[in-house]
Amino acid sequence: MEKGMSGARMQEIADRAGINKALLHYYFRSKEQLFKLIIGRAVGNLLPRVLALLEADVDLFEKIRHLVGEYITFVSANSFLPLFVVNEINRDPQFFFKSMVSSEKPRLAGFRRQVDEAVAQGRIRPISATQLLMNIMSLAIFPFMGKPIFKAVLELSEADFQAEVARRRTEVAEFIIRAIQP
Secondary structure: OOOHHHHOOHHHHHHHHOOOHHHHHHHHOOHHHHHHHHHHHHHHHHHHHHHHHHHOOOOHHHHHHHHHHHHHHHHHHOOOHHHHHHHHHHHOHHHHHHHHOOOOOOOOHHHHHHHHHHHHOOOOOOOOHHHHHHHHHHHHHHHHHOHHHHHHHOOOOHHHHHHHHHHHHHHHHHHHHHHHOO
């Protein structure tokens, strides 16, 4: 994860794991297979929870609060992941998406319907489910991608940065909710 797929060497990985390179190759066959497993586990831990939250029969504003909280909590524990994902997507988008996404793509019909109904009822300003989800994810992800910049410019220690991230769990959700309320 630190060096990306092209920067990592199997020998380095074996050394860090405290095993020999032959054993690493025996279990994973190639760096590509190891990469698929790592991405699958990382995304596999988050994606089902996020999809379940999006499709849950819960008030839209509560759903936003839960989604933001879940996502920021996950990324806080895996802060390397957003930058790693962006780098790997730019390196080889086809390989990355084949590694990450199952053959069955989520449709999010329930979430789309819920947003459309809230707009039609006048409960929220006109916005598509796509734009709403993009806004939520962008506000949740960017602080982790810009962490070195934020820490330097705002003179934040690691503890200070983590405290700000903890506040974002509620701040982002409430910001989004205020933005879409009529």
